[in-house]
Amino acid sequence: MLSDTSGLIKHPDGCARCWWAGADPTYVAYHDTEWGVPEWDGRALYEKLILDGFQAGLSWITILRRREGFRRAFAEFDPEAIARFTDADVARLMQDTGIIRNRAKIVGTIAGARAYLAIEARGPGFSDFLWDFVDGVPIQGRARDRTGIATETEVSRKLSKALKAEGFTFCGPTIVHAFMQAVGLVNDHLVGCHRHAFCAALGEAP
Template sequence: MKRCDWCSTDTDYQDYHDNVWGRPVSDSRDLFAKLCLDGQQAGLSWLTILRKQDNYYQAYDNFDPTIICNYNDEKIEQLLQDAGIVRNKLKIQSIIKNAKGYLAIEDEFGSFSKYIWSFVEYHPIINSWPSIGDVPVTSPESDAMSKDLKKRGFSFVGSTICYAFMQAVGMVQDHLIDCISYEECLQESKNFFLLSK
Protein backbone atom coordinates (compact mmCIF):
# COMPACT_ATOMS: atom_id res chain seq x y z
CA MET A 1 0.00 0.00 0.00
CA LYS A 2 1.35 3.40 -0.98
CA ARG A 3 1.46 6.02 1.76
CA CYS A 4 2.92 9.51 1.92
CA ASP A 5 6.69 9.15 2.03
CA TRP A 6 7.14 10.84 5.42
CA CYS A 7 5.49 8.11 7.50
CA SER A 8 8.12 5.44 6.60
CA THR A 9 7.55 1.89 7.85
CA ASP A 10 6.97 2.74 11.51
CA THR A 11 3.62 1.35 12.67
CA ASP A 12 2.89 4.32 14.98
CA TYR A 13 3.49 6.70 12.08
CA GLN A 14 1.40 4.59 9.72
CA ASP A 15 -1.55 4.47 12.11
CA TYR A 16 -1.35 8.23 12.62
CA HIS A 17 -1.08 8.80 8.87
CA ASP A 18 -3.97 6.47 8.01
CA ASN A 19 -6.44 7.56 10.70
CA VAL A 20 -5.59 11.08 11.89
CA TRP A 21 -3.39 13.17 9.61
CA GLY A 22 -5.28 15.34 7.14
CA ARG A 23 -8.75 14.71 8.55
CA PRO A 24 -10.61 17.94 9.41
CA VAL A 25 -10.80 18.72 13.14
CA SER A 26 -13.37 21.23 14.41
CA ASP A 27 -13.23 20.81 18.20
CA SER A 28 -11.53 23.80 19.84
CA ARG A 29 -9.83 21.83 22.60
CA ASP A 30 -8.52 19.25 20.14
CA LEU A 31 -7.13 22.02 17.95
CA PHE A 32 -5.47 23.65 20.96
CA ALA A 33 -3.87 20.36 22.03
CA LYS A 34 -2.59 19.66 18.51
CA LEU A 35 -1.13 23.15 18.14
CA CYS A 36 0.70 22.76 21.45
CA LEU A 37 1.98 19.29 20.54
CA ASP A 38 3.24 20.52 17.18
CA GLY A 39 5.13 23.26 19.02
CA GLN A 40 6.76 20.62 21.21
CA GLN A 41 8.13 19.02 18.04
CA ALA A 42 10.45 21.98 17.32
CA GLY A 43 13.96 20.57 16.86
CA LEU A 44 12.70 16.99 17.18
CA SER A 45 10.92 14.45 15.01
CA TRP A 46 7.12 14.26 15.11
CA LEU A 47 7.45 10.56 15.95
CA THR A 48 9.11 11.50 19.24
CA ILE A 49 6.10 13.61 20.24
CA LEU A 50 3.58 11.12 18.83
CA ARG A 51 4.95 8.40 21.08
CA LYS A 52 4.73 10.74 24.09
CA GLN A 53 1.24 12.03 23.22
CA ASP A 54 -0.62 10.10 25.93
CA ASN A 55 1.93 11.26 28.50
CA TYR A 56 1.33 14.87 27.42
CA TYR A 57 -2.41 14.58 27.92
CA GLN A 58 -1.84 13.17 31.39
CA ALA A 59 0.82 15.73 32.34
CA TYR A 60 -1.15 18.72 31.05
CA ASP A 61 -4.59 17.94 32.50
CA ASN A 62 -5.99 16.76 29.14
CA PHE A 63 -4.97 20.11 27.65
CA ASP A 64 -7.65 21.98 29.58
CA PRO A 65 -6.65 25.64 29.06
CA THR A 66 -8.59 26.82 32.13
CA ILE A 67 -6.36 24.60 34.31
CA ILE A 68 -3.11 25.10 32.41
CA CYS A 69 -3.24 28.90 32.52
CA ASN A 70 -3.02 28.71 36.33
CA TYR A 71 0.10 26.53 36.46
CA ASN A 72 2.61 27.93 38.95
CA ASP A 73 6.36 27.49 39.49
CA GLU A 74 5.76 24.31 41.51
CA LYS A 75 3.81 22.76 38.64
CA ILE A 76 6.49 23.82 36.13
CA GLU A 77 9.14 22.15 38.28
CA GLN A 78 7.00 19.02 38.42
CA LEU A 79 6.74 18.98 34.63
CA LEU A 80 10.52 19.45 34.33
CA GLN A 81 10.92 16.18 36.26
CA ASP A 82 8.41 14.27 34.08
CA ALA A 83 10.35 11.85 31.84
CA GLY A 84 7.21 11.20 29.81
CA ILE A 85 7.35 14.59 28.09
CA VAL A 86 10.02 16.83 26.57
CA ARG A 87 11.59 18.49 29.60
CA ASN A 88 12.34 21.88 28.13
CA LYS A 89 11.40 24.87 30.27
CA LEU A 90 10.67 27.15 27.31
CA LYS A 91 8.39 24.54 25.76
CA ILE A 92 6.59 24.00 29.06
CA GLN A 93 6.10 27.74 29.50
CA SER A 94 4.87 28.00 25.91
CA ILE A 95 1.91 25.71 26.63
CA ILE A 96 0.98 27.90 29.60
CA LYS A 97 1.22 31.06 27.47
CA ASN A 98 -0.76 29.38 24.71
CA ALA A 99 -3.51 28.43 27.17
CA LYS A 100 -3.87 32.07 28.20
CA GLY A 101 -3.97 33.09 24.55
CA TYR A 102 -6.57 30.40 23.84
CA LEU A 103 -8.91 31.74 26.52
CA ALA A 104 -8.56 35.30 25.21
CA ILE A 105 -9.38 34.10 21.68
CA GLU A 106 -12.41 32.21 22.96
CA ASP A 107 -13.67 35.42 24.56
CA GLU A 108 -13.10 37.44 21.41
CA PHE A 109 -14.25 35.02 18.71
CA GLY A 110 -16.65 32.73 20.54
CA SER A 111 -14.50 29.67 19.85
CA PHE A 112 -10.88 28.86 19.15
CA SER A 113 -12.03 26.68 16.26
CA LYS A 114 -13.79 29.59 14.58
CA TYR A 115 -10.64 31.70 14.91
CA ILE A 116 -8.28 28.99 13.61
CA TRP A 117 -10.43 27.98 10.65
CA SER A 118 -10.86 31.63 9.62
CA PHE A 119 -7.34 31.50 8.16
CA VAL A 120 -8.63 29.17 5.42
CA GLU A 121 -12.10 30.75 5.25
CA TYR A 122 -13.64 27.83 7.18
CA HIS A 123 -13.01 25.22 4.49
CA PRO A 124 -9.97 23.01 3.80
CA ILE A 125 -7.51 23.96 1.08
CA ILE A 126 -7.34 20.96 -1.24
CA ASN A 127 -4.03 20.22 -2.95
CA SER A 128 -3.00 17.50 -5.41
CA TRP A 129 0.70 16.85 -4.98
CA PRO A 130 2.34 14.09 -7.05
CA SER A 131 5.48 13.84 -4.89
CA ILE A 132 6.74 14.78 -1.43
CA GLY A 133 9.13 17.28 -2.98
CA ASP A 134 6.19 19.31 -4.23
CA VAL A 135 4.66 19.81 -0.78
CA PRO A 136 5.51 23.21 0.76
CA VAL A 137 6.55 23.74 4.37
CA THR A 138 4.79 27.11 4.72
CA SER A 139 2.03 29.01 2.96
CA PRO A 140 0.56 32.52 3.01
CA GLU A 141 -2.11 31.15 5.36
CA SER A 142 0.41 29.65 7.79
CA ASP A 143 2.40 32.90 7.66
CA ALA A 144 -0.73 34.84 8.63
CA MET A 145 -1.65 32.38 11.37
CA SER A 146 1.84 32.44 12.84
CA LYS A 147 2.01 36.23 12.84
CA ASP A 148 -1.37 36.61 14.51
CA LEU A 149 -0.80 33.90 17.11
CA LYS A 150 2.51 35.47 18.10
CA LYS A 151 0.81 38.84 18.42
CA ARG A 152 -1.61 37.18 20.83
CA GLY A 153 1.18 35.83 23.04
CA PHE A 154 1.56 32.31 21.65
CA SER A 155 5.03 30.81 21.25
CA PHE A 156 6.51 27.91 19.27
CA VAL A 157 4.10 28.85 16.49
CA GLY A 158 6.41 29.72 13.60
CA SER A 159 5.04 29.42 10.09
CA THR A 160 6.52 25.95 9.54
CA ILE A 161 4.92 24.68 12.76
CA CYS A 162 1.62 26.30 11.79
CA TYR A 163 1.70 24.67 8.37
CA ALA A 164 2.42 21.24 9.87
CA PHE A 165 -0.51 21.86 12.24
CA MET A 166 -2.77 22.86 9.33
CA GLN A 167 -1.83 19.67 7.46
CA ALA A 168 -2.45 17.49 10.51
CA VAL A 169 -5.89 18.90 11.38
CA GLY A 170 -7.13 18.88 7.80
CA MET A 171 -7.06 22.61 7.15
CA VAL A 172 -4.81 21.74 4.22
CA GLN A 173 -5.23 18.48 2.30
CA ASP A 174 -1.65 17.41 1.54
CA HIS A 175 -1.85 13.63 1.10
CA LEU A 176 -0.06 12.72 -2.12
CA ILE A 177 -2.38 11.81 -4.99
CA ASP A 178 -1.19 8.17 -5.07
CA CYS A 179 -1.51 7.75 -1.28
CA ILE A 180 -4.04 5.23 0.05
CA SER A 181 -5.62 7.97 2.20
CA TYR A 182 -5.91 10.60 -0.54
CA GLU A 183 -9.41 9.85 -1.86
CA GLU A 184 -10.96 9.33 1.58
CA CYS A 185 -9.44 12.52 2.99
CA LEU A 186 -10.33 14.36 -0.20
CA GLN A 187 -14.00 13.52 0.31
CA GLU A 188 -13.85 14.49 3.99
CA SER A 189 -12.27 17.81 2.99
CA LYS A 190 -14.87 18.48 0.31
CA ASN A 191 -17.69 17.73 2.75
CA PHE A 192 -16.28 19.82 5.59
CA PHE A 193 -17.32 23.38 6.23
CA LEU A 194 -17.09 24.91 9.68
CA LEU A 195 -20.75 25.49 10.48
CA SER A 196 -20.14 27.56 13.61
CA LYS A 197 -18.58 30.50 11.74
Protein backbone atom coordinates in the same frame (compact mmCIF):
# COMPACT_ATOMS: atom_id res chain seq x y z
CA MET B 1 7.59 -2.40 1.25
CA LEU B 2 8.28 -0.78 -2.09
CA SER B 3 8.94 2.91 -2.63
CA ASP B 4 8.91 4.97 -5.80
CA THR B 5 10.42 8.28 -6.81
CA SER B 6 7.19 10.15 -6.07
CA GLY B 7 7.52 9.65 -2.35
CA LEU B 8 4.81 7.02 -2.12
CA ILE B 9 5.46 3.76 -0.29
CA LYS B 10 3.55 0.62 -1.23
CA HIS B 11 2.89 -1.36 1.94
CA PRO B 12 2.26 -5.12 2.22
CA ASP B 13 -1.45 -4.42 2.76
CA GLY B 14 -1.58 -3.04 -0.80
CA CYS B 15 -2.02 0.60 0.23
CA ALA B 16 0.15 3.37 -1.09
CA ARG B 17 1.07 5.87 1.62
CA CYS B 18 2.99 9.13 1.91
CA TRP B 19 6.71 8.53 2.34
CA TRP B 20 6.93 9.97 5.84
CA ALA B 21 4.73 7.26 7.35
CA GLY B 22 7.55 4.77 6.89
CA ALA B 23 7.09 1.34 8.46
CA ASP B 24 6.62 2.22 12.13
CA PRO B 25 3.14 0.91 13.12
CA THR B 26 2.49 3.95 15.32
CA TYR B 27 3.33 6.31 12.48
CA VAL B 28 1.32 4.33 9.93
CA ALA B 29 -1.72 4.35 12.21
CA TYR B 30 -1.38 8.10 12.72
CA HIS B 31 -1.13 8.62 8.95
CA ASP B 32 -4.15 6.42 8.31
CA THR B 33 -6.50 7.72 10.98
CA GLU B 34 -5.57 11.29 11.98
CA TRP B 35 -3.24 13.20 9.69
CA GLY B 36 -5.15 15.38 7.27
CA VAL B 37 -8.58 14.75 8.79
CA PRO B 38 -10.38 18.10 9.32
CA GLU B 39 -10.51 18.84 13.04
CA TRP B 40 -13.12 21.29 14.29
CA ASP B 41 -12.90 20.87 18.05
CA GLY B 42 -11.11 23.83 19.60
CA ARG B 43 -9.55 21.93 22.46
CA ALA B 44 -8.20 19.23 20.16
CA LEU B 45 -6.76 21.95 17.93
CA TYR B 46 -5.09 23.56 20.93
CA GLU B 47 -3.54 20.21 21.92
CA LYS B 48 -2.15 19.61 18.45
CA LEU B 49 -0.75 23.12 18.15
CA ILE B 50 1.05 22.74 21.47
CA LEU B 51 2.42 19.32 20.54
CA ASP B 52 3.67 20.67 17.22
CA GLY B 53 5.45 23.38 19.19
CA PHE B 54 7.13 20.74 21.34
CA GLN B 55 8.23 19.02 18.13
CA ALA B 56 10.43 21.98 17.16
CA GLY B 57 13.93 20.60 16.67
CA LEU B 58 12.71 17.01 17.02
CA SER B 59 10.89 14.40 14.93
CA TRP B 60 7.12 14.04 15.16
CA ILE B 61 7.41 10.35 16.07
CA THR B 62 9.29 11.43 19.22
CA ILE B 63 6.26 13.47 20.27
CA LEU B 64 3.73 10.93 19.11
CA ARG B 65 5.25 8.22 21.29
CA ARG B 66 4.95 10.53 24.31
CA ARG B 67 1.49 11.88 23.55
CA GLU B 68 -0.20 10.07 26.44
CA GLY B 69 2.54 11.31 28.75
CA PHE B 70 1.89 14.86 27.58
CA ARG B 71 -1.83 14.44 28.15
CA ARG B 72 -1.28 13.24 31.71
CA ALA B 73 1.20 16.02 32.44
CA PHE B 74 -0.96 18.77 30.97
CA ALA B 75 -4.36 17.90 32.46
CA GLU B 76 -5.60 16.26 29.25
CA PHE B 77 -4.89 19.60 27.54
CA ASP B 78 -7.70 21.37 29.35
CA PRO B 79 -6.83 25.05 28.73
CA GLU B 80 -8.68 26.22 31.85
CA ALA B 81 -6.60 23.90 34.03
CA ILE B 82 -3.32 24.70 32.30
CA ALA B 83 -3.92 28.44 32.51
CA ARG B 84 -3.84 28.07 36.31
CA PHE B 85 -0.43 26.36 36.33
CA THR B 86 2.13 28.03 38.58
CA ASP B 87 5.91 28.05 38.86
CA ALA B 88 5.55 24.93 41.01
CA ASP B 89 3.84 23.17 38.11
CA VAL B 90 6.63 24.23 35.77
CA ALA B 91 9.16 22.77 38.20
CA ARG B 92 7.13 19.56 38.41
CA LEU B 93 6.92 19.24 34.64
CA MET B 94 10.67 19.77 34.32
CA GLN B 95 11.07 16.51 36.25
CA ASP B 96 8.49 14.57 34.19
CA THR B 97 10.25 12.02 31.99
CA GLY B 98 7.03 11.36 30.09
CA ILE B 99 7.34 14.63 28.17
CA ILE B 100 10.00 16.76 26.51
CA ARG B 101 11.46 18.74 29.40
CA ASN B 102 12.00 22.12 27.82
CA ARG B 103 11.22 25.03 30.13
CA ALA B 104 10.48 27.54 27.36
CA LYS B 105 8.02 25.14 25.72
CA ILE B 106 6.33 24.33 29.03
CA VAL B 107 5.94 28.02 29.84
CA GLY B 108 4.72 28.57 26.28
CA THR B 109 2.04 25.92 26.78
CA ILE B 110 0.70 27.85 29.76
CA ALA B 111 0.78 31.11 27.78
CA GLY B 112 -1.01 29.33 24.93
CA ALA B 113 -3.75 28.15 27.28
CA ARG B 114 -4.36 31.72 28.40
CA ALA B 115 -4.37 32.91 24.79
CA TYR B 116 -6.85 30.16 23.89
CA LEU B 117 -9.18 31.24 26.70
CA ALA B 118 -8.97 34.87 25.62
CA ILE B 119 -9.94 33.94 22.06
CA GLU B 120 -12.78 31.77 23.34
CA ALA B 121 -14.04 34.55 25.61
CA ARG B 122 -14.36 37.15 22.88
CA GLY B 123 -15.97 34.66 20.45
CA PRO B 124 -16.67 32.94 18.20
CA GLY B 125 -13.88 30.63 19.46
CA PHE B 126 -10.49 29.13 18.77
CA SER B 127 -11.71 26.74 16.07
CA ASP B 128 -13.31 29.53 14.06
CA PHE B 129 -10.23 31.70 14.62
CA LEU B 130 -8.10 29.06 12.88
CA TRP B 131 -10.53 27.97 10.18
CA ASP B 132 -11.15 31.56 9.10
CA PHE B 133 -7.65 31.57 7.62
CA VAL B 134 -8.83 29.05 5.00
CA ASP B 135 -12.35 30.49 4.74
CA GLY B 136 -13.74 27.50 6.60
CA VAL B 137 -12.81 25.02 3.84
CA PRO B 138 -9.70 22.81 3.77
CA ILE B 139 -7.11 23.70 1.15
CA GLN B 140 -6.78 20.72 -1.17
CA GLY B 141 -3.19 19.94 -2.07
CA ARG B 142 -2.58 18.37 -5.47
CA ALA B 143 1.05 17.28 -5.13
CA ARG B 144 1.92 14.06 -6.91
CA ASP B 145 5.41 13.82 -5.45
CA ARG B 146 7.14 14.96 -2.30
CA THR B 147 8.86 17.88 -4.02
CA GLY B 148 5.43 19.49 -4.37
CA ILE B 149 4.82 19.60 -0.61
CA ALA B 150 5.64 23.02 0.84
CA THR B 151 7.24 23.53 4.24
CA GLU B 152 5.45 26.86 4.71
CA THR B 153 2.97 28.96 2.77
CA GLU B 154 1.59 32.48 2.71
CA VAL B 155 -1.36 31.24 4.77
CA SER B 156 0.87 29.61 7.38
CA ARG B 157 2.89 32.82 7.63
CA LYS B 158 -0.26 34.86 8.23
CA LEU B 159 -1.60 32.39 10.79
CA SER B 160 1.77 32.24 12.53
CA LYS B 161 1.82 36.01 12.88
CA ALA B 162 -1.75 36.03 14.22
CA LEU B 163 -1.04 33.30 16.77
CA LYS B 164 2.05 35.10 18.04
CA ALA B 165 0.03 38.29 18.40
CA GLU B 166 -2.43 36.36 20.58
CA GLY B 167 0.34 35.12 22.88
CA PHE B 168 1.22 31.70 21.47
CA THR B 169 4.87 30.67 21.20
CA PHE B 170 6.79 28.12 19.13
CA CYS B 171 4.43 28.74 16.24
CA GLY B 172 6.64 29.85 13.37
CA PRO B 173 5.40 29.45 9.77
CA THR B 174 6.93 25.97 9.32
CA ILE B 175 5.46 24.64 12.57
CA VAL B 176 2.11 26.20 11.73
CA HIS B 177 2.09 24.65 8.27
CA ALA B 178 2.81 21.22 9.76
CA PHE B 179 -0.05 21.85 12.18
CA MET B 180 -2.36 22.85 9.32
CA GLN B 181 -1.50 19.66 7.45
CA ALA B 182 -2.09 17.50 10.52
CA VAL B 183 -5.50 18.94 11.44
CA GLY B 184 -6.86 19.06 7.92
CA LEU B 185 -6.76 22.80 7.30
CA VAL B 186 -4.66 21.57 4.38
CA ASN B 187 -4.97 18.16 2.74
CA ASP B 188 -1.36 17.44 1.83
CA HIS B 189 -1.54 13.71 1.32
CA LEU B 190 0.06 12.95 -2.02
CA VAL B 191 -2.56 12.44 -4.70
CA GLY B 192 -1.56 8.77 -5.06
CA CYS B 193 -1.87 8.13 -1.32
CA HIS B 194 -4.92 6.10 -0.34
CA ARG B 195 -5.89 8.79 2.19
CA HIS B 196 -5.93 11.74 -0.20
CA ALA B 197 -9.38 11.16 -1.65
CA PHE B 198 -10.81 10.22 1.76
CA CYS B 199 -9.62 13.46 3.38
CA ALA B 200 -10.70 15.47 0.33
CA ALA B 201 -14.22 14.07 0.68
CA LEU B 202 -14.30 15.06 4.35
CA GLY B 203 -13.32 18.56 3.36
CA GLU B 204 -16.24 18.77 0.95
CA ALA B 205 -18.82 17.61 3.50
CA PRO B 206 -21.29 20.30 4.59
